[in-house]
Amino acid sequence: MQTELDTLSEVARVPGESTDRRSPIQPPRSTPPIHLSQAAIRTSAPSITNLMRMALENPGIVSLAAGFVDQQSLPLEVASRAVGTLMADPVEGRRALQYGTTIGHPGLRTRLIERLERAEGVSAGSYREAIERTVVTTGSAQLIYLVCEALLDPGDIVLVESPTYFVFLGPVETRGGRAVRVPIDEGGLRIDALDQAFAKLQAEGQLDRVKFVYTIPEHANPTGISLATDRRKPLVELVRRWSGVAGRRIFLLEDAAYQGLSYGRREPGSLWALDPEGETVILARTFSKTLSPGVKIGYGILPKGLLEPILRLKGNHDFGSANFNQQLLEHALASGDYDRHVEHLRDLYGRKRDLFLEALGEALSGYGDRVRWTRPRGGLFVWMTLPEGVDSGFEGAFFANCLKHGVLYVPGEYAFAPEPGPVPRNHLRLTFGVPSEAELVEGTRRLAAALESSLSP
Ligand SMILES: Cc1ncc(COP(=O)(O)O)c(C=O)c1O
Known part of the structure; x- marks a missing residue:
């Protein structure tokens, strides 16, 4: 079989020269190192890769971390109607495929x-x-x-x-x-x-x-x-x-x-x-x-x-x-399908937001001002602040407690630009977008249990 190296040797051969002379290009003894660009070297791995791995490794876990959208809300009918209309017209359909x-x-x-x-x-x-x-x-x-x-x-x-x-x-x-x-x-x-x-x-x-x-x-x-x-x-x-x-x-x-x-x-x-x-x-x-x-x-x-x-x-x-x-x-x-879908999402996420805030209130009110969280009027996220000194990072005891109780969040430290000075480490990003209503309640219960192991009210 012709290999890439064979081809290289052929290119290196001077026309008319006898083939028994060794080509000046020799196969390398070991695989040469890759010299990446400075941009590639500067770029660190996305911080959430770790979280995705943990979610996959712990199937029973409730993830209040993933920034995805509600899976059941994804608009199958809206998409299939739009594709159907698009493909029904051969000229338009082909244009879309070009x-x-x-x-x-x-x-x-x-x-x-x-x-x-x-x-x-x-x-x-x-x-x-x-x-x-x-x-x-x-x-x-x-x-x-x-x-x-x-x-x-x-x-x-x-x-x-x-x-x-x-x-x-x-x-x-x-x-x-x-x-x-x-x-x-x-x-x-x-x-x-x-x-x-x-x-x-x-x-x-x-x-x-x-x-x-x-x-x-x-x-x-x-x-x-x-x-x-x-x-x-x-x-x-x-x-x-x-x-x-x-x-x-x-x-x-x-x-x-x-x-x-x-x-x-x-x-x-x-x-x-x-x-x-x-x-x-x-x-x-x-x-x-x-x-x-x-x-x-x-x-x-x-x-x-x-x-x-x-x-x-x-x-x-x-x-x-x-x-x-x-x-x-x-x-x-x-x-008009898009606008109707957004109306539906507002109802759905609004309900989940209410349920989540209520569950957090019930489970964590004993901490008074020591544990605080935002009350968003929209979007998908709640930002929680733990007492200073509690480290919410992957290496901290609080994260380990959450894993033990089966709940995930995004450590807040990732959301702080490095300058100026030290990055706060006592925050969590929580989402009510992806979990079901039952998971929101259960996830909150687990979060409260993990907090209880880390702090006392
Ligand atoms: C604040 C913000 N900006 C931008 C994006 C990028 O979204 P997309 O590239 O899917 O439009 C996201 C996705 O989570 C986001 O949260």
């Missing part, structure tokens, strides 16, 4: 902007110009990655909420960027603290390294907290003001992954709508939580100067997200 464009399907992008106009309560056509700045991506994760790729060189700075979405810290690390924490409170990102963070970096001569601020204004992952309405405009204005001081653009990346999943009150408008010049806010949205992560379609609306660089980078990634999935989504939006 490559699309890097920026994404025009019909979908138009529809996304029209929906945004309705959600923001502005007249039809107000945002028409933004259609050409709307890029469809493979989930919002890709948009977020592309923003990091387009903006961050080693040593560049991103200001992030403390705590933040831990997956976001991955691309920052890959790019060699520095994620710097800014405190939040029950109203979300603290505008005064952000101002101070900018001022401190200016005093340190680092302001020109700040590329963007990353925020999750709706029902944040991991806290469930939303940005207070009266902080929204000041936030956009503050970023714009510091951009002026720096003399170079500082962006505000608005990750609206949980927009639409509000249980009760109406959501305030997006930060993007508060930036009419379209120069500061990058809006990242996704249909993973409100339709299906398996479809994995998100989108971004980009400031003008960022559009072309990001399209060039995306061209290198994939020259366009799955065309079929984009058209499936467009059909689900057009038929």
Whole structure:
């Protein structure tokens, strides 16, 4: 059998030379080492790999950790109707099965902007110009990655909420960027603290390294907290003001992954709508939580100067997200099925949220202020704070107790950017999205039992 090495030897043979001379290229004695890129070397394994392994190894465990969506809620009928309509028309069906464009399907992008106009309560056509700045991506994760790729060189700075979405810290690390924490409170990102963070970096001569601020204004992952309405405009204005001081653009990346999943009150408008010049806010949205992560379609609306660089980078990634999935989504939006499904999800998750908060209240009220947790108005997460000194990390006694009692959570330490100073270790991220109602109750009981073994009320 001809091997790759045989082929190499043949290539190395000088034409006309006798074949009995040894080729200058010899098979290596041992397998040579791989020389990875600096980006690959910088990139650590995702923190949750460990959790997934533990969940698989312990089948009886209740996972209050996984950031997936409710399995039973996944919209089989909506998807099959959308695929059926798409395939019923041979021209359209074949178009969907063909490559699309890097920026994404025009019909979908138009529809996304029209929906945004309705959600923001502005007249039809107000945002028409933004259609050409709307890029469809493979989930919002890709948009977020592309923003990091387009903006961050080693040593560049991103200001992030403390705590933040831990997956976001991955691309920052890959790019060699520095994620710097800014405190939040029950109203979300603290505008005064952000101002101070900018001022401190200016005093340190680092302001020109700040590329963007990353925020999750709706029902944040991991806290469930939303940005207070009266902080929204000041936030956009503050970023714009510091951009002026720096003399170079500082962006505000608005990750609206949980927009639409509000249980009760109406959501305030997006930060993007508060930036009419379209120069500061990058809006990242996704249909993973409100339709299906398996479809994995998100989108971004980009400031003008960022559009072309990001399209060039995306061209290198994939020259366009799955065309079929984009058209499936467009059909689900057009038929009204998507909106009906989101209504259903709000009911379902709202009920689970209520049940979970009630169970936590019953099981943990004995600890008074020593154990606290957020009461989210939407999204999928509750953030719990244990007394200082309790280490919620994988190596700590509390995590071991939870494993013993058969319950999993995400250790809060992963959600803190490394700077400044030591990372708090007494928090947990809990989700009510994936577990069934019975599992939520049982998981809470187990969590309380583990706490009891670690603390006394
Ligand atoms: C805050 C936040 N942003 C972005 C994402 C990425 O989601 P996707 O890439 O599926 O759109 C997630 C997923 O959990 C998330 O929680």
